Amino acid sequence: MAEKSYRDAIREAMIEEMDRDPRVLIMGEDIGVYEGTFRITAGMLKKYGPKRVIDTPIAEAGMAGTAVGMAMLGLRPIVEMMTMNFAIVAADQILNHAAKVRYFSGGQVDVPVVIRGPQGAGVQLSAQHSQTFESFYAHFPGIHVVAPATPADAKGMLKTALRGRDPVIFLESAALYGMKGEVPDDPDFTVPFGVSRVAREGSDVTIVSFGRMLQLSLIAAEKLSADDGIEAEVIDLRTMRPLDLEPAYASVAKTHRCVVVQEQWKPFGAGAEISASITETVFDELDAPVERVAGADVPMPYARNLELLATPKEEDVIAAVKRALYRE
Amino acid sequence: MAEKSYRDAIREAMIEEMDRDPRVLIMGEDIGVYEGTFRITAGMLKKYGPKRVIDTPIAEAGMAGTAVGMAMLGLRPIVEMMTMNFAIVAADQILNHAAKVRYFSGGQVDVPVVIRGPQGAGVQLSAQHSQTFESFYAHFPGIHVVAPATPADAKGMLKTALRGRDPVIFLESAALYGMKGEVPDDPDFTVPFGVSRVAREGSDVTIVSFGRMLQLSLIAAEKLSADDGIEAEVIDLRTMRPLDLEPAYASVAKTHRCVVVQEQWKPFGAGAEISASITETVFDELDAPVERVAGADVPMPYARNLELLATPKEEDVIAAVKRALYRE
Amino acid sequence: MAKQKASTTAATLDAPCGPEWTDILRQMIFIRRFEEATEREFRRGKIGGYLHVYIGQEAVASGILTALRKDDIVFAGYRDHAHTLVLGSDPGKIMAELFGKATGLSKGKGGSMHLFDVEHGFYGGYGIVGGHLTLATGAAYALKYDGTDRVCLCYFGDGAMNIGSFHEAMNMAGLWGNQGLCPIIFVIENNGYAMGTSIERHSALTDLSARVRAYNIPTEKVDGQDIFAVRGVADRVVRQVRETGRPYCIEAITYRFSGHGAADVMQPYRSKEEVEQHKHRDPILILRNRLSEVCGLTDDDVKEMEAWADEEVAKALKFAEESPTPKRDELYDDVMSNG
Amino acid sequence: MAKQKASTTAATLDAPCGPEWTDILRQMIFIRRFEEATEREFRRGKIGGYLHVYIGQEAVASGILTALRKDDIVFAGYRDHAHTLVLGSDPGKIMAELFGKATGLSKGKGGSMHLFDVEHGFYGGYGIVGGHLTLATGAAYALKYDGTDRVCLCYFGDGAMNIGSFHEAMNMAGLWGNQGLCPIIFVIENNGYAMGTSIERHSALTDLSARVRAYNIPTEKVDGQDIFAVRGVADRVVRQVRETGRPYCIEAITYRFSGHGAADVMQPYRSKEEVEQHKHRDPILILRNRLSEVCGLTDDDVKEMEAWADEEVAKALKFAEESPTPKRDELYDDVMSNG
Numbered sequence A, B: 001m002a003e004k005s006y007r008d009a010i011r012e013a014m015i016e017e018m019d020r021d022p023r024v025l026i027m028g029e030d031i032g033v034y035e036g037t038f039r040i041t042a043g044m045l046k047k048y049g050p051k052r053v054i055d056t057p058i059a060e061a062g063m064a065g066t067a068v069g070m071a072m073l074g075l076r077p078i079v080e081m082m083t084m085n086f087a088i089v090a091a092d093q094i095l096n097h098a099a100k101v102r103y104f105s106g107g108q109v110d111v112p113v114v115i116r117g118p119q120g121a122g123v124q125l126s127a128q129h130s131q132t133f134e135s136f137y138a139h140f141p142g143i144h145v146v147a148p149a150t151p152a153d154a155k156g157m158l159k160t161a162l163r164g165r166d167p168v169i170f171l172e173s174a175a176l177y178g179m180k181g182e183v184p185d186d187p188d189f190t191v192p193f194g195v196s197r198v199a200r201e202g203s204d205v206t207i208v209s210f211g212r213m214l215q216l217s218l219i220a221a222e223k224l225s226a227d228d229g230i231e232a233e234v235i236d237l238r239t240m241r242p243l244d245l246e247p248a249y250a251s252v253a254k255t256h257r258c259v260v261v262q263e264q265w266k267p268f269g270a271g272a273e274i275s276a277s278i279t280e281t282v283f284d285e286l287d288a289p290v291e292r293v294a295g296a297d298v299p300m301p302y303a304r305n306l307e308l309l310a311t312p313k314e315e316d317v318i319a320a321v322k323r324a325l326y327r328e
Numbered sequence C, D: 001m002a003k004q005k006a007s008t009t010a011a012t013l014d015a016p017c018g019p020e021w022t023d024i025l026r027q028m029i030f031i032r033r034f035e036e037a038t039e040r041e042f043r044r045g046k047i048g049g050y051l052h053v054y055i056g057q058e059a060v061a062s063g064i065l066t067a068l069r070k071d072d073i074v075f076a077g078y079r080d081h082a083h084t085l086v087l088g089s090d091p092g093k094i095m096a097e098l099f100g101k102a103t104g105l106s107k108g109k110g111g112s113m114h115l116f117d118v119e120h121g122f123y124g125g126y127g128i129v130g131g132h133l134t135l136a137t138g139a140a141y142a143l144k145y146d147g148t149d150r151v152c153l154c155y156f157g158d159g160a161m162n163i164g165s166f167h168e169a170m171n172m173a174g175l176w177g178n179q180g181l182c183p184i185i186f187v188i189e190n191n192g193y194a195m196g197t198s199i200e201r202h203s204a205l206t207d208l209s210a211r212v213r214a215y216n217i218p219t220e221k222v223d224g225q226d227i228f229a230v231r232g233v234a235d236r237v238v239r240q241v242r243e244t245g246r247p248y249c250i251e252a253i254t255y256r257f258s259g260h261g262a263a264d265v266m267q268p269y270r271s272k273e274e275v276e277q278h279k280h281r282d283p284i285l286i287l288r289n290r291l292s293e294v295c296g297l298t299d300d301d302v303k304e305m306e307a308w309a310d311e312e313v314a315k316a317l318k319f320a321e322e323s324p325t326p327k328r329d330e331l332y333d334d335v336m337s338n339g
């Protein structure tokens, strides 16, 4: 075990897999000569050469589409989206091609393409540059959708992605890049998709989240414990597709209260699926409706004070927990 | 009142508004000379000329984007997508531009653009041509998302769209084009956004749906009444954004059971939001968890027998109702 | 048909009377009969969805695909029956796919628009106009990444050249090609129309190849109705792309005799006279006449070929008809690699 | 600044010593000082988000936008401060926008990338590379639809020419232009780099205008550092587009002296020497020298302009600093028309 940042965990996963498997390559805008806007690919062009570290034009559809073609021929391309906001222009290549070609070919091709990049609100990046994409992608069968909340998961799940045979949308939290955490040293350490985990044990209420909001939830849980003696169990979903809610069900069976935390707009957001599934499955265990914490239902404003109002904060999680416990 | 098809209702709404307002124009692939793949625009090129009925190249992003620009300058463009599946390539123009430019400009422009076209499963159109897009669009603030289930609503809501000042994603059900229904004659008949309606009264269970699945739900309700004496109240949501669930809440307060019906994949689908919101709001009224009916979680297969397996049928609605009533 | 592929690849322009050319004629007649059968079966309700046939354009598939090596690869749009037939896919399996049967080329999951046959180098069959161009470009890169001298062929229509992904694919192919890393041949099936929209109405400049050259990709127009011309260009271009690893674009000027799809009956965008005029330049007729004039092909020879083709089509239909529909559980297969 | 716009539009090449040219120099000096101030305020944390300045490229905004009529309209990318300044937006409101204040040009909702000032003909300010080209094309169509002779100007970078929507916009502009229905001037701000990627590495063919011509849109390269050259082309092109309703493209060869954005400090993609060399061709220096040589502009004249510019920038900063942040409820305003 060693302490590493989320950013380095991602970087290491790529480097280790590129060392291990010559079929892994990476492409993206300004990942080579420029060394990456978040420096995740720093030094990689020098190490692996331009055939494996490809600086692309500004052409996200082109990047995603060519990567799908490479994957169909047996390579393992990683596409770094400078931010996931830009991948919207590649939506057709991802949702209509990467996600479906195995199916409509009757299973004749593997499509081991990994599309990764940061998402979520930064500091004053405004409406076009602050979005998250879990529900956008996870509605579509044919892809894995991943949203790691810790350095260990970031590394372990990226390795799973790079050893798999299917398309993976790998949603990184830009705000977590600097966060540190323990990461196993074993070069074969992987974290499987579709296995959620209990990030904090507790008995009074279940908080379900993922990505950056998982970290927020953990902070809220500590405050709740310290200030109000409320012990929250926090579930980290890790993957959105496949979605493993078993630990959440088990937890709710114990706590009978549940809060779901997501960063972005509530309507038709990821929290809706989580809430609906939990209610469907453990309805009789619930002593209160599942609460959802979400961002304000507006395009992200630039002004810092408005931006802060638009994004969920610890207090929002705490308030939701108290609503769920009828302690408001 | 006169009996009209869903297709003619849409067509008439456009023609009446084009007659009334010279700023309304329409563009799309093969809508002019070819007269439209569904013939909704037949005769319009002749009537209004090429400046107002624009045959475009195959360039959905170009269509959506130019329409946004026209709308910002005060025109009222309608974009006909040959099917909504093709609009995925225009997702950035819709979600990052149409939906946000009013906000990030601080309200300096109106964006009265209407993007309309058929969606949903047809007969053996396979994976890339059978999709629905309610949750895909309705997650994003800044646009109205509409899914009419009847000819009257199709006409009345399209008119509302064409008289408004905001972008509207108008999701038509291809499978309903031939369906007939009463449509008011009043040329100023409009149906407001964000007002759901009770499509059928009942006291035993609430079925919530929209678009084509609303019609399926009504058929299921009649069968339930005839065969099992179960009286379902059926709520037609009409608009997905803004989403009006008040009638659903009121109904559930009466029936205490609820089933949500959507056509496509369950995970992160429209039903999730509806289910979660209902549970959140009228939790104490529910005697059973909200049930969801959805399509199989797979890309749409071509073979007719598999396709039928993949799409919801009356029996699926009936079974869900019985589950909700613990009558299984 | 697989046997034919092998033999036709030996056809050369130097031996215009070689047996390979009669094989190609036989193949084109077969494709025509096959396509006519699919139109009939569509009307009979045996084939569903969208159906786009290749009638009139046969030389563009036959003339280029027969110039390939067996390990080369091919991508196409939704008008893809001819390509698979030339590449050697089993006609029975193709027809079974159109019938939505478990024995189909894509197990009945893809249908007409999504034929797929990796074994014969066919990587699909795509329904979003222009969506496969980037895939083919990446695939070509992969061929070179692996150090092979295989080439990739990518077919698309004139209408597909107006969508963004066309442009992104061209630029990336051009960039990678500048380093010898993109052995791809783009083939424009320029049939004059995108559905009902003629080139003048869908493209600001009707010299479509100009946009390809703007990405440093050489282009060449060819009469797509004359298979000798097509094959001549193809032989040279395939060799060149194989050697250089740089992209090339062939613009084949052709014409579709049938409607855009099976639903396009009225065809308000073109006159009957226009269609009839183009039928004088039927690619099968052109090849047949050449072989009659120069190589002594007789009417009886052609009749024999037609009879053979009809028989083969009948076999394919029978196979499709008698094949089972996919089993229920197959619905959930092939979504992901693990089931 | 609004006053200046009015006067500078009278500048002509026939009167190179007219007072308008000193006004333009004054304006360019002001833009430079303004941009330098934004870089400082970014480092001080007063400005957030992404910040892209126009330093080195000023003549491309000043030389073309001063050739417009007041009712013409303009679209640009995220590197948009100079454009609004030339068009006459209040510098205080621009700075307030960058500070995220309620008095900002976009009420503090857009920030640096999304300046917006419809009153002065500026329709944004967009952050998705290439995303606004289609909007501008549609806007140009609307101008003609309304029967006016207004024109639309659309700025974008060399890197933006690689994304699909560029291509779709060009083809649609070309098609509509063929009918005289698209009075748009595309301006390529070719500064040699897309962030850290040089043209040779992002475009298969470095003659970027070739792709524009492929859509039947005439193009013209101009030295973007020499405002006399830029303005000369602009005067002619604006007149022509206004008369014909057909698109035109100006490729201005320029150079950005600062990093791509405020975060681009290391600039590993170019050498210090390269940057220094380009600074010899500073557009302000070029205009200043010309006016000194030909029209007797003195160093004192320039000093006065600089002092004036610093004062104006100080006023803008003060206004921004003292303005209030947006009120809480404004969060929900402007999402839709009704609130």
Ligand SMILES: Cc1ncc(C[n+]2csc(CCOP(=O)(O)OP(=O)(O)O)c2C)c(N)n1
Residues within 6 Å of the ligand: B029, B058, B060, B082, B086, B089, C079, C127, C128, C129, C156, C157, C158, C159, C160, C161, C163, C189, C191, C193, C194, C195, C260
């Ligand atoms: C992105 C997209 N838009 C629209 C369509 C509907 N469509 C299918 S084929 C076609 C015309 C294509 O014309 P062309 O590329 O010339 O090929 P051809 O059919 O002539 O072979 C259209 C508009 C589609 N499949 N995908």
Ligand SMILES: Cc1ncc(C[n+]2csc(CCOP(=O)(O)OP(=O)(O)O)c2C)c(N)n1
Residues within 6 Å of the ligand: A029, A058, A060, A082, A086, A089, D079, D127, D128, D129, D156, D157, D158, D159, D160, D161, D163, D189, D191, D193, D194, D195, D260
């Ligand atoms: C679709 C998209 N991809 C990537 C980005 C990130 N990005 C912002 S600016 C930029 C470079 C643009 O270069 P160019 O068009 O030449 O304009 P310049 O910055 O040189 O003025 C990139 C890659 C983006 N904003 N949008």
Ligand SMILES: [Mg+2]
Residues within 6 Å of the ligand: C157, C158, C159, C189, C190, C191, C192, C193, C194, C195
């Ligand atoms: Mg065509």
Ligand SMILES: [Mg+2]
Residues within 6 Å of the ligand: D157, D158, D159, D189, D190, D191, D192, D193, D194, D195
């Ligand atoms: Mg640039």
